[in-house]
């Protein structure tokens with residue numbers, strides 16, 4: 382009955398320009414996979430059919446954004462595209478001041494350098510790789526204050542990104558609020574699998590932090606996706622627009638860092654947005670050192686124009702419903718086939734549980750790496766390992782970390798693939814699932830020292 386009540390959505394656009402996809406034979410894929418050492422990061426994108434490696438900077442821009450690219454004002458100072466971007470950020474995110482940056486980590490670098498002094502602590506609802514690194518480079522120590530459910534892949538909590546106020550309070554009591562320059566709130570939480578934060582949690586967090594004079598800084602990279610989940614999961618917000626929800630969310634923070642390569646529907650760009658004049662003034666000073674003049678921050682005028690237009694498009698209900706609807710569609714189909722995935726399905730990716738998928742492989746035989754390789758071999762679809770290879774080694778003992786989860790991530794770029802591509806993806810996963818018992822594991826034959834998942838090489842056992 383539920384199924385009949387739900388009206389299908391279709392992609393809310395039609396296609397004007399096409400980029401042909403290359404279909405390869407199994408023989409060609411076998412060769413490409415061996416050349417890449419069974420690591421999907423080392424495949425040439427030319428050998429990939431459907432690329433679900435990441436949704437970062439892989440968005441398709443609209444005709445309106447492309448038209449905006451032609452209106453790029455490439456003046457060194459005071460480009461009109463900067464003012465358009467500033468207007469869009471003020472209108473939709475609600476912050477007063479804007480500092481453009483080349484991408485998200487540029488903004489993270491600047492805010493970390495300004496606010497963190499050596500010996501300080503920076504709590505956050507789970508870490509993100511670049512965010513935490515910039516905090517550490519500035520002399521801070523990251524402290525995880527996300528609710529326990531975030532670490533449990535079988536928990537069906539609707540807002541697994543929520544901040545645990547008890548954990549935050551314990552830190553404040555232990556180190557003192559003056560040692561905490563700000564709290565980072567990721568909306569949504571990428572490393573927890575794109576899990577959202579509820580509006581009621583954001584309000585409580587704001588109240589608590591105000592009482593203790595601690596700033597709240599959003600990682601707003603996927604805030605529009607978070608707004609979608611608030612609308613569909615938090616009763617009081619079901620009749621509010623995505624734009625209204627986004628604006629209210631940001632009102633519970635002092636600033637945000639943003640990677641425009643996600644929500645903002647562009648291929649490159651980011652920004653820092655703030656409400657405090659003093660901090661803005663310093664950030665505007667610093668951006669000149671690291672990114673470029675404060676009215677372009679490492680971006681061309683046309684990039685800023687595309688981002689301004691992308692922001693406006695990103696908050697449209699038809700867009701966000703179809704964007705997340707596509708991820709949910711794949712999640713539902715895989716679940717119907719009995720294929721093990723992480724639930725609830727989140728905003729940008731479906732995670733396959735490789736431990737359950739390939740129960741005959743020991744973790745040291747790299748089940749997730751193996752599954753990603755097999756899926757490519759089967760279909761030319763590229764995914765990413767999130768398991769023992771990504772986890773790396775313990776610096777002290779030199780042994781592998783053995784993470785609880787062995788996952789592969791199927792990440793959906795915005796507006797790039799159609800429902801038919803989704804169907805093919807599901808069919809390909811199912812075909813691998815049907816021959817899972819015959820799949821053999823891998824051994825690592827080359828291991829780089831840092832972030833080994835990018836360049837490690839493997840051979841079949």
Ligand SMILES: *Cc1c(COP(=O)(O)O)cnc(C)c1O
Pocket residue numbers: 437484485486487509511512567571600602603639640641642643650651
């Ligand atoms: C991608 C991402 C970043 C970093 O942004 P870049 O544009 O890649 O520098 C920060 N936080 C989150 C949640 C992200 O997804």
